[in-house]
Amino acid sequence: MSSSTLDVPAVERLVAAAVAAPSLHNTQPWRFRFDTDMPAVYIHAAADRVLRHIDPVGRAVHLSVGCAVLNLRVAAAHFGWEPVTRLLPCPDRPALLARVRLAESVRVAPSTGLYEAVWRRRSSRYPFSGRALPSDLLAELADTAHLEGAALRFPGRDDTERVLRATREAEWRNRADADRAAESRRLVSSAHSLGLPSAAVSPQDALDRMPMRDFGAHRHPQVLPARAFETHPTLALLSTAHDRRTDWLRAGQALEHVLLLATRHGVRASLLHQAMEWPDLRRALDGLPADGPRQYTQMVIRLGYGPEGPASPRRPVEEVVEADA
Known part of the structure; x- marks a missing residue:
């Protein structure tokens, strides 16, 4: 070029x-x-x-x-x-x-x-192994988020359980909310939407610990295979000091930078966004850990070693490019 x-x-x-x-x-x-x-x-x-x-x-x-x-x-x-x-x-x-x-x-x-x-890079919604991520890699991921104007925090076991509880609550609310459930199903089932490939439908945790989004497939529970997920997942909270539109854009750049770095190191990732969709549940995560400065949580990232997820389809270039500005 x-x-x-x-x-x-x-x-x-x-x-x-x-x-x-x-x-x-x-x-x-x-x-x-x-x-x-x-x-x-x-x-x-x-x-x-x-x-x-x-x-x-x-x-x-x-x-x-x-x-x-x-x-x-x-x-x-x-x-x-x-x-x-x-x-x-x-x-x-x-x-x-x-x-x-x-x-x-x-x-x-x-x-x-x-x-x-x-x-x-692709999201993997499959179970990960119990193998721990090296501490130096976690530090490198945190440094990468910091370079983009965000913070990456790794909650301890108790705080991880709080994050999972908030995510489970959000997933339950999403299923119970008719408008949200319909919007989710429409993205998956519409013939005119890219949506998610059928292979990307999330398997559900056999022990109901890991709250994986079902993308509307709860209408047909038999299509959601149950598997044993990791007992002690590695979660990361991506956050910013403020919660303005510019902070959201910076958080997105930090998120992708972290995901690319993780991919380069052979680490899989999936995004637990459910609690971010309910203001009260999102606020509950802003104070984790309790002894740290208050941050606005923008994303919950699940990290680990495991199978590669399927590739989601992308729109052709001609569909997303307009004439010269």
Whole structure:
């Protein structure tokens, strides 16, 4: 890729990397516009992919777009650009969430292995082994989140149980809420939505300890296989010092950076987002651990060693790219 022009193949490579990012229910709530003169990439929220019951304030949309921004930054650096990111660049255009200017790089960036991880990262909702993650890796993951303006905390056993209880409560509420359940089922069953592949339907914990989201399949319990999940899961709480739209976007970049680093080290991950969807349950996690500074929890990440999850489908580049800005 030339660092002075942004041609069609370059655009396709950047967008392909960006849309490989995770998003709530695989909604992929982003659209891209390119200014080939600057050059720059503008990332907008896609209003038609908002989950109005599950994500009424759009926090998860911002996290998802933040993940896509991080992937775009990684791809830009890999191909010789210096990505310069500005969040919420136009106050009068609230749907414009980020601009990434592609400055000419004056040096060759060392390979971090993150670009390769973009294509290998996927959520694994299967049981993990009981093997503990090395303490130095946990520290590296925390440092990575800090670089993106977020914090990554690893709760102890008691606090982990509190997180699991909050997640179970949220999962129960989601199943009982007719609007949310219908919205979830619609994403999975609609022939016109990418949704989640059938292979990605989460198996359920035979001992009912690990609250895995069922993506609406509770209408047909027989399709949810029961398996034995890890007894003492490794959970991480991703949080920010404030809870503004910019914080959500930073949290998304931190989340994806952590996930890519974990992938590079052979660690699987899945996201336990259920408690984030209920304000009271999310607030209950903000105070963990009790002796630390108050943080706003943005995501619960489950980490471990285990089988690779299936790849979720992605929208073609032409569906998410618009004309030059």
